[in-house]
Amino acid sequence: MTVVGFSPIYPHAHCTEDFQICQVTTGESEINAASTISSLYHSTLFDLTKTYFIIAGIAGINPYQGTTGTAAFARYAVQVALQYEIDAREIPSNWTTGYFAFGEFAPLEYPTTIYGTEVFELNVNLRDRAIALAANVTLNDSSTAQAYRAMYDYAPANQPPTIIAGDSACSDVYYSGALLSEAFGNFTYLITNGTGVYAMTAQV
Numbered sequence: 001m002t003v004v005g006f007s008p009i010y011p012h013a014h015c016t017e018d019f020q021i022c023q024v025t026t027g028e029s030e031i032n033a034a035s036t037i038s039s040l041y042h043s044t045l046f047d048l049t050k051t052y053f054i055i056a057g058i059a060g061i062n063p064y065q066g067t068t069g070t071a072a073f074a075r076y077a078v079q080v081a082l083q084y085e086i087d088a089r090e091i092p093s094n095w096t097t098g099y100f101a102f103g104e105f106a107p108l109e110y111p112t113t114i115y116g117t118e119v120f121e122l123n124v125n126l127r128d129r130a131i132a133l134a135a136n137v138t139l140n141d142s143s144t145a146q147a148y149r150a151m152y153d154y155a156p157a158n159q160p161p162t163i164i165a166g167d168s169a170c171s172d173v174y175y176s177g178a179l180l181s182e183a184f185g186n187f188t189y190l191i192t193n194g195t196g197v198y199a200m201t202a203q204v
Contacts, residue, residue: 005039166199
């Protein structure tokens with residue numbers, strides 16, 4: 001079914017014949033996700049009064065938490081881009097990152113300006129139930145993924161994929177590198193009061 005307001009690349013909802021299960025692809029970027037889900041909510045084609053949503057997507061993986069092909073289930077989705085940023089080539093010599101929280105003046109300080117959308121906490125009981133159901137699933141693997149893993153000399157980065165619990169650092173920017181990963185891992189930990197563990201990167 002075509003739904004007005006969905007991403008122009010993914011304009012359709014695909015449903016089973018009895019409409020018990022539907023699938024929607026939002027496409028990349030927070031704007032597409034917001035407009036697509038808002039359009040779904042306001043559409044008269046669906047009755048959402050008794051509905052469960054399962055949100056799935058591709059993601060990068062923190063090599064200290066998982067490996068290529070890992071399926072990770074999040075408790076928190078953290079908007080790591082909701083920070084100040086100074087170009088890393090111009091940061092003070094004693095900083096390891098150019099990112100620091102709103103209202104503050106250095107990395108690792110808790111923000112004093114809060115927008116309220118920095119962290120979304122998901123249903124932990126439902127997440128744990130999903131992990132339990134998926135625990136015995138054999139994940140697909142490939143020779144390409146295995147060759148990529150072999151470049152790491154530590155676990156779990158060089159191990160076969162598994163099912164894990166781990167939180168998602170969200171940004172529209174595709175980033176890579178140990179220093180950025182460390183910075184966003186620190187922010188995930190900071191903004192969740194020490195309970196979040198950065199495992200994935202995603203556009204949520």
